[in-house]
Structure formats: C-alpha cells, structure tokens
Amino acid sequence: MEWVNAIVQGILLGGLFALFATGLSLAFGVMRFGNLAHGDLAILAAFLAVSFASTLDVNPFVTMALVVPIMAAGGYVLQRFGFNWSIGADPLPSILVTFGLAVVIQNALLEQYSADSQGLDVGSFETRSIEFTDDIAVGWFPVLILGVAVVVLVGLQLFLSFTRMGRAFRATSDNPSTARLMGINDRNIYAVVMAIAFATVAVAGLFLGIRQTFGPTDGPAQLIFAFEAVVIGGLGSLWGTLLGGIILGVAQTVGNQVDVEYNVLSGPLFGHLIFLVVLAVRPSGLLGRSQQ
Amino acid sequence: MSGYRISRRTPESTVGLIGFGALVVVLATLPWWDSDGSLQTPLVAILYYLALAQMWNLLAGFAGLVSIGQQMFVGIGVYGLLQMAEVGGVDPYVAIPLAGLLAAGLSIPVAAFAFRLRGGYFAIGTWVVAEVMRLLTTESNDFRGGDVRALTRESLGGYSLETRTNSVYWLALALAVGGTAIVVLVLRSRLGLALRAARDNEGGARSLGVSIGRAQLITWVVVAFWTGCTGAVILLHTTSTTAGSAFSVTRWTALVIFMVVIGGVGSTTGPIIGVLVYWIIDEQLGDADAWRFIILGGIAAVMATVAPKGVYGLLQQWRPLQFFPVRRRLAGGPSTNTPPQAAEPEVVVEEGQ
Amino acid sequence: MSPLLEVSELSSGYGDFQALYDLSITVNEGETLAVIGANGAGKTTLLRAITGLVPTWSGTVRFDGQNLLPVPAHKRVAEGITMVPEGRLLFPSLNVRENLLVGGHGRRPGPWTVERVVEVFPLLAPLLGRASSVLSGGEQQAVAIGRALMANPRLILLDEVSLGLAPVVVRQLYAALPEITAHGATALVVEQDIGQAMAVADQVVCLLEGRVSLEGPSAGLERADITAAYFGMGHRLEAGEEGDRG
Numbered sequence: 001m002e003w004v005n006a007i008v009q010g011i012l013l014g015g016l017f018a019l020f021a022t023g024l025s026l027a028f029g030v031m032r033f034g035n036l037a038h039g040d041l042a043i044l045a046a047f048l049a050v051s052f053a054s055t056l057d058v059n060p061f062v063t064m065a066l067v068v069p070i071m072a073a074g075g076y077v078l079q080r081f082g083f084n085w086s087i088g089a090d091p092l093p094s095i096l097v098t099f100g101l102a103v104v105i106q107n108a109l110l111e112q113y114s115a116d117s118q119g120l121d122v123g124s125f126e127t128r129s130i131e132f133t134d135d136i137a138v139g140w141f142p143v144l145i146l147g148v149a150v151v152v153l154v155g156l157q158l159f160l161s162f163t164r165m166g167r168a169f170r171a172t173s174d175n176p177s178t179a180r181l182m183g184i185n186d187r188n189i190y191a192v193v194m195a196i197a198f199a200t201v202a203v204a205g206l207f208l209g210i211r212q213t214f215g216p217t218d219g220p221a222q223l224i225f226a227f228e229a230v231v232i233g234g235l236g237s238l239w240g241t242l243l244g245g246i247i248l249g250v251a252q253t254v255g256n257q258v259d260v261e262y263n264v265l266s267g268p269l270f271g272h273l274i275f276l277v278v279l280a281v282r283p284s285g286l287l288g289r290s291q292q
Numbered sequence: 293m294s295g296y297r298i299s300r301r302t303p304e305s306t307v308g309l310i311g312f313g314a315l316v317v318v319l320a321t322l323p324w325w326d327s328d329g330s331l332q333t334p335l336v337a338i339l340y341y342l343a344l345a346q347m348w349n350l351l352a353g354f355a356g357l358v359s360i361g362q363q364m365f366v367g368i369g370v371y372g373l374l375q376m377a378e379v380g381g382v383d384p385y386v387a388i389p390l391a392g393l394l395a396a397g398l399s400i401p402v403a404a405f406a407f408r409l410r411g412g413y414f415a416i417g418t419w420v421v422a423e424v425m426r427l428l429t430t431e432s433n434d435f436r437g438g439d440v441r442a443l444t445r446e447s448l449g450g451y452s453l454e455t456r457t458n459s460v461y462w463l464a465l466a467l468a469v470g471g472t473a474i475v476v477l478v479l480r481s482r483l484g485l486a487l488r489a490a491r492d493n494e495g496g497a498r499s500l501g502v503s504i505g506r507a508q509l510i511t512w513v514v515v516a517f518w519t520g521c522t523g524a525v526i527l528l529h530t531t532s533t534t535a536g537s538a539f540s541v542t543r544w545t546a547l548v549i550f551m552v553v554i555g556g557v558g559s560t561t562g563p564i565i566g567v568l569v570y571w572i573i574d575e576q577l578g579d580a581d582a583w584r585f586i587i588l589g590g591i592a593a594v595m596a597t598v599a600p601k602g603v604y605g606l607l608q609q610w611r612p613l614q615f616f617p618v619r620r621r622l623a624g625g626p627s628t629n630t631p632p633q634a635a636e637p638e639v640v641v642e643e644g645q
Numbered sequence: 646m647s648p649l650l651e652v653s654e655l656s657s658g659y660g661d662f663q664a665l666y667d668l669s670i671t672v673n674e675g676e677t678l679a680v681i682g683a684n685g686a687g688k689t690t691l692l693r694a695i696t697g698l699v700p701t702w703s704g705t706v707r708f709d710g711q712n713l714l715p716v717p718a719h720k721r722v723a724e725g726i727t728m729v730p731e732g733r734l735l736f737p738s739l740n741v742r743e744n745l746l747v748g749g750h751g752r753r754p755g756p757w758t759v760e761r762v763v764e765v766f767p768l769l770a771p772l773l774g775r776a777s778s779v780l781s782g783g784e785q786q787a788v789a790i791g792r793a794l795m796a797n798p799r800l801i802l803l804d805e806v807s808l809g810l811a812p813v814v815v816r817q818l819y820a821a822l823p824e825i826t827a828h829g830a831t832a833l834v835v836e837q838d839i840g841q842a843m844a845v846a847d848q849v850v851c852l853l854e855g856r857v858s859l860e861g862p863s864a865g866l867e868r869a870d871i872t873a874a875y876f877g878m879g880h881r882l883e884a885g886e887e888g889d890r891g
Contacts, residue, residue: 093596269424279405
C-alpha cells in the first residue's frame with residue numbers, strides 16, 4: 001500500500017514539476033533559449049512572497065496577486081532589453097548571460113535574506129487532506145497544484161493553437177525572419193514568451209515555498225528538475241511537459257520509498273537516473289517531435 | 293612578406309615566447325626566493341584556476357561544448373586520488389595522472405548521454421550528470437561523501453610538509469602552463485582545424501570529411517583528463533574534502549566561467565587575463581563571498597551581452613598588435629582568430645533588427 | 646501615374662559582401678514591374694532591402710512618398726508592403742489556413758480574406774486543414790502568395806514564383822496576377838524566366854552584378870537587348886546598335 005501511496009503522491013508532485021518546466025519548455029520551444037536562471041527565479045518569487053506576506057500581513061496566497069505580475073513584467077523587460085541581445089545562432093552568449101544572472105540572484109538572496117531556510121505559511125489548508133484508506137491520503141494542496149498545472153498547460157496549449165498571438169508564437173518559432181515579413185515583431189514575441197515563463201515559474205516558486213522550506217541556493221535543483229521534466233516529456237510538447245513532470249514526480253517518490261525500505265538510492269537520484277535512461281533510449285522524449 | 297611560406301612566427305611572437313618562458317622560469321624558482329610564501333600561497337589557487345579556465349575555454353570557446361558540469365571531473369580527480377591513496381596505498385604523486393585517466397575514462401560514457409543534447413540543454417545536461425555523481429558519492433558507503441574526509445599522514449606517503457607545499461605549487465604551475473600548451477597544441481593540430489571548421493560552417497566541415505562529433509569527443513576526453521589531474525592536485529593542496537566541495541558547481545565551474553568570460557572566450561590569452569582580473573577583485577573583496585559572486589556574475593553577464601570577446605577582445609579592438617605579444621604565439625598565429633570574427637557580421641545581418 | 650515605390654541609389658549587402666551598387670528603380674501604382682537577371686545579380690537582395698530584412702548601406706527607399714529607412718521590417722507590412730519569399734518559406738508548425746491567417750497578422754484593413762484567397766486559388770479549398778509540409782510545390786506557392794495577400798498589400802513582392810515548378814503550374818499561378826492587381830495591389834515580380842516576366846509585366850528592369858543593366862516597358866524591349874543585358878554582353882551590342890536604350 002505504501003507503494004500505491006508513493007505513486008499517488010508522485011503524480012501530485014509531478015504537477016509542481018510540470019509547472020516549473022512550463023516556462024523553460026516554452027522559452028526553448030519558441031526561441032531556442034535555455035534559461036539557466038529559471039530555478040533561481042522561482043526561489044526569488046518565493047522570497048518576494050515572504051517579504052510581501054510579512055510587510056502587508058497577508059496570507060501568502062494573496063501575495064500571488066502581486067508577485068506574479070511583478071515577475072511577468074520583470075521577464076518582459078529583461079528579455080526585451082537584455083536577453084534579446086544574446087539571442088543568435090551561437091547559444092554561448094545566452095547561456096553565459098543566464099548563468100551569470102542565476103549566480104547573481106542566488107547571492108543577492110543570500111545577502112538580503114541570509115542562508116536560513118524560509119517557509120510560506122498558508123494556515124491549515126496546507127495540511128488538510130482526504131483519506132481514502134489508512135495508507136492513502138491525498139492532500140488538498142498538492143491536488144490544487146496539479147490542478148493549476150493542468151489549467152496552465154491546457155490554457156497555454158489553447159492559446160498557442162487558437163489565438164492570433166499564439167499563431168505568431170509558432171510562426172516565430174519556425175522562422176523569425178519570415179515571421180517579420182508577416183508583420184510580427186519577433187523581439188516582442190520573445191519578451192512576451194519570457195513574461196509568461198516568469199509568471200508560471202513564479203506560481204511554481206510560491207507553491208514550492210508553501211509545500212516545503214526553501215533557501216537562497218535551492219534554485220539550481222529546481223532548474224534541473226524542470227529540465228528533466230522537459231526532456232523526459234519531449235522538447236516542444238506541452239503535453240509532454242505535463243507527462244514528464246508526472247514521471248519525474250513518481251520516480252522521486254518511488255525512489256524515496258526504495259530508500260526507506262532498502263536504504264539504497266534517494267528520491268532525486270532515482271529521478272535523475274530515470275531521466276538518463278530516457279535520454280539514452282529516446283532522446284527526443286516520450287511525446288517529442290523527432291530532432292530536426 | 294615571406295612569399296608563400298606559412299609561418300606562425302612573428303617578431304612579436306618571438307618576444308612573447310621569450311617573455312613567457314622567462315615568466316615561467318621566475319615562477320618555477322619562486323619557492324627559493326619567496327621564503328615567507330606570501331606570493332606562493334595565493335598563486336597555487338590562481339594557477340590551478342588558470343588550468344581549469346583554459347580547459348573550460350577549450351570546450352566552450354573552441355569546441356562548441358558549453359559545459360556547466362566541469363565539477364564532475366574535478367570531483368572524480370579528488371575522490372580518485374583519495375581512494376587510491378587511502379585505500380589502495382598508491383603514492384599520491386603517482387595517483388595524480390591515474391586520477392586524470394579515471395576522469396578521461398568516465399567522460400566517455402558521460403558523452404554518450406550529454407552529446408545527445410545541444411546548446412543550452414547540453415549545458416544543463418552536463419550539470420545533471422555532475423549532480424548525479426555528487427549524489428552517488430554522497431550516498432555511497434565506500435566514498436562517504438557526506439563526511440569530511442582527509443588524506444592521512446600515511447597516505448601522503450611520508451613526504452615532509454615543505455616537500456608537499458613546494459611540490460603542490462610546482463604541480464599547479466605545471467597544470468597551468470601545460471593546460472595552456474594543450475590548448476595551443478590542439479588548436480594547431482588537425483583537431484583544431486576540424487573544430488574551427490565546425491564553428492564556422494558545419495556543412496563545409498562535413499564536406500571536408502571532418503567528423504565534428506569525433507573532434508568534439510576527443511577534445512572532451514582531453515579536457516576531462518587535465519581537469520581530473522587538476523582535481524587531484526587540488527586535494528593534495530587542501531588535503532581534506534566533502535562531496536559537496538569536490539563537486540561544487542560554483543567553485544569549479546561558475547567561477548571559472550566568469551574568469552574566462554571576463555578575460556575573453558575563444559582566445560588563449562583571455563583565460564590568463566580573466567584569472568588575473570579575478571585575483572585583483574578577490575584581493576579587494578576579502579571575505580565578502582556573496583558580493584564576490586554578485587560582482588563577478590554581474591560583470592560576466594553584462595560582458596557576455598555587450599563585449600562577447602571579453603577584456604581581450606576589447607584590447608584587440610583598441611590596439612590589435614601591441615598588447616601581450618604572447619597572444620600570437622599562444623593563439624597559434626592570426627589564422628586562429630580571424631575566421632570567426634570575419635563571419636560575425638553575417639550572423640548580425642541574419643538575426644539583427 | 647504616381648510612383649508608389651522609389652528606390653534611389655541603393656547600396657546594400659550581407660556582412661562584407663556588397664550585392665547592390667547605387668541601384669535605382671521606380672514602381673508606379675497599379676503597374677507590374679518585373680525584375681529579371683541571372684543568379685547573384687542582386688534581385689533577392691533588392692527585395693529584402695525593400696522589406697527591411699537586410700540593412701540599407703546608403704541610398705533611400707521611399708514608399709508612397711514616405712521614407713522607409715527608419716521603419717523596421719515588421720512595421721513595413723502595416724504600410725502595405727508584403728513579400729512572397731523565394732522558396733515559399735511556409736511555417737511548418739501551422740496548417741494551411743493558419744499560414745494564411747498569419748499573413749494577416751498586422752490586421753491591415755482591405756479586401757482579402759481566407760475565402761477570397763480560395764476563390765483566386767480554388768485548389769486550396771480542400772487543403773485548408775492540411776499541414777503545409779505535405780503540399781506539392783505548386784500548392785505551397787499558392788499558399789505563400791495567398792499568405793502575402795492576406796496582409797492586404799498595396800505592393801506585393803514576388804520572388805521567383807516559378808522556381809522548381811512545372812510550367813503548367815507556373816501559368817496557373819501567374820493567371821491569378823491580374824485578379825490580384827485588380828484588388829488594388831501593385832506587383833513587383835522577380836523572375837529568372839524571362840518569357841514569363843515579359844508576359845505579366847508592364848515594365849521590365851534587368852539587373853547585372855548589382856546594377857541596372859536595362860530598363861523599359863516590356864512591350865518596347867527587344868529580346869536580343871534583354872539577353873545581352875541579362876548575361877552582361879552589353880558593351881559588344883552597344884557598339885553595334887544603340888537601339889532604344891534609355
């Protein structure tokens with residue numbers, strides 16, 4: 001029964017990973033841009049929520065209304081007036097810029113908030129759950145996270161498929177210079193993509209902060225989980241990202257269960273190994289388009 | 293000037309070579325005249341950082357492999373030497389090249405995974421592999437990476453403290469000079485030709501019958517070997533470690549990247565300048581660790597956008613020939629740097645406005 | 646007739662390579678101009694300079710009296726300039742209908758809709774839901790022209806429409822040109838196929854190594870003159886017959 005519970009919890013955890021992975025997947029899909037600061041941005045958002053929650057004396061859920069727009073605006077500005085300069089045929093500049101940013105964010109957070117762990121307290125909601133059997137209980141909060149992840153991914157898919165802007169995203173992804181001939185401002189598209197990426201990773205960061213304690217140097221781990229979810233699911237597929245997140249979540253909780261029972265491997269390590277297996281067996285991911 | 297004879301040697305390069313040789317001699321004799329060690333102590337770290345910087349630059353600046361996982365090879369070197377000396381009873385100095393070979397050997401299966409990814413995803417992929425190695429080391433009962441482990445007196449082979457201090461310094465110097473030489477030799481070889489052709493034009497390289505993948509793999513393995521040796525020497529220097537510090541992304545990759553980016557990616561002089569700039573900043577900042585990273589990371593991020601060739605590139609724009617004649621000798625002649633620069637405007641035309 | 650597009654003394658190129666040398670052409674509203682010339686004569690560069698995809702080194706480009714140089718590429722579409730690029734360059738992630746719709750991204754008012762495009766190119770009617778990558782070359786070219794029309798252009802630039810297509814398909818595509826110009830668009834056609842260019846154009850400009858080697862009304866040009874201008878044998882011919890060269 002512990003195993004079934006581990007799988008159920010893993011599926012729910014997968015929602016969080018999918019939410020982390022959404023922005024990374026979108027930015028890479030539209031502009032081949034791997035943002036190495038992605039995880040640190042989530043942690044930054046969580047710390048912003050800590051500050052707002054204490055200064056305004058409100059529930060962390062309420063701070064979302066502030067943090068998410070601020071992060072989205074930050075993403076737009078940063079892409080439009082910063083990252084866009086580093087986009088080109090050579091991926092080196094964009095890697096260097098975002099890696100530099102990642103290290104700056106981590107250390108700025110260390111300076112501002114110290115290395116102590118922080119948490120976002122939302123009251124009893126976080127611990128409330130429905131018990132199916134003695135061994136299997138499903139928390140409302142993890143269900144909420146998975147629900148939000150599904151809504152975000154479905155919403156994004158609908159946006160890409162059926163709106164004028166979404167069409168422009170896909171056209172720019174195919175060929176930015178021909179997209180310009182259609183009157184599409186590719187630089188603006190990139191900035192909007194980054195705004196969406198920042199907004200979704202801010203939501204993920206807040207959920208992470210509510211779920212568990214976090215510190216200034218936790219960003220890289222989140223980046224790696226997000227990246228693994230993207231690669232497992234398949235580059236360029238948002239459904240794949242959801243599936244990848246869930247597989248990674250299940251791998252981690254099952255790995256933890258293995259650790260508990262047999263005292264070998266740990267959750268994250270098991271997740272990494274699953275990622276490596278997928279990379280070896282199916283490099284384009286489970287639902288990905290085959291490599292161009 | 294000299295007809296059709298191809299020559300990498302110029303008057304500047306001769307002067308540069310002599311200057312460089314003199315500098316190496318001065319540095320090599322340092323233990324005999326710097327008796328209080330005021331220069332020798334900080335130089336050890338500077339020198340092995342130069343070795344790491346040259347290796348990362350060879351990968352990212354020349355072979356198109358932007359790795360964020362170099363700490364895996366340092367960590368393999370550290371734990372390789374630790375296990376060989378502690379458990380196997382191997383002389384620590386013999387264990388250094390063996391640790392390097394271990395890193396080179398393990399780099400091949402790593403490449404089998406990581407080379408399936410490109411660009412930004414290759415960067416994160418190498419990071420994941422390094423992370424896996426850190427976790428394995430931490431969780432393994434043999435390596436006990438979660439604990440602080442130190443080289444005992446016995447495993448250090450009974451050498452005196454003075455012998456060890458001086459030999460570690462000379463080893464660091466050898467790693468730095470040798471690392472620079474490796475880059476020069478690779479760039480001057482057929483391998484370097486293949487990498488350059490790949491960087492300029494993949495299709496053209498393929499039609500020349502040059503296998504880019506093979507050239508990249510060979511470079512990857514060479515870099516792994518030298519980085520592993522450097523890791524082993526780092527352990528001889530510090531004598532104790534944890535998996536966290538041996539596989540540290542900030543220490544062995546982030547700092548190194550910042551040095552290279554500030555100095556100049558894609559040139560052999562760039563890492564030297566970068567390491568010196570780092571030394572200066574480091575002296576000013578002292579213990580302010582967070583600020584060190586904020587400043588270095590900030591400078592590197594801005595530089596990567598506005599001056600992608602770093603300080604070296606800016607100096608080249610300002611006075612192409614006068615600064616650092618070492619460059620010509622080290623870069624293997626102007627042909628090393630000219631083609632990518634000439635190719636740049638085309639990229640700008642395609643991607644700009 | 647007022648000039649819609651005036652290119653004067655335009656120099657342009659890629660990186661260090663100069664493709665156009667002080668080139669001047671004029672397209673009058675309602676006319677069709679054909680630009681002909683051999684490979685590498687600078688035809689495509691001219692079109693890319695007009696759309697803003699390559700930078701202008703010197704000279705001016707005026708559209709309806711307005712200086713285009715400060716206008717970035719994506720905003721020139723809103724002014725009414727659109728291009729059918731060489732090689733079609735449809736968006737593979739978009740199906741046929743979406744490819745047409747994305748052409749109207751700028752929402753410039755005008756007569757063109759997906760339905761109107763299908764009226765002009767009836768072969769597209771059953772294909773609207775298809776992936777653009779599975780179409781034949783001729784079908785793709787029809788989509789590319791339709792996509793450009795969706796921008797409701799005042800000036801449509803057609804680059805090598807006939808390239809790689811069977812003659813019968815080319816004739817079908819060009820048969821639609823009068824209908825396009827009837828809706829108020831002026832066309833600038835780049836062609837390697839001289840016969841086709843002469844058949845559809847009011848005016849012809851021949852480029853040679855980035856310069857104009859011959860220009861005039863298509864009806865008044867001699868085949869021999871064109872051939873000479875096309876291949877760059879102008880000097881020899883000039884010696885023999887001055888003709889109606891301007």
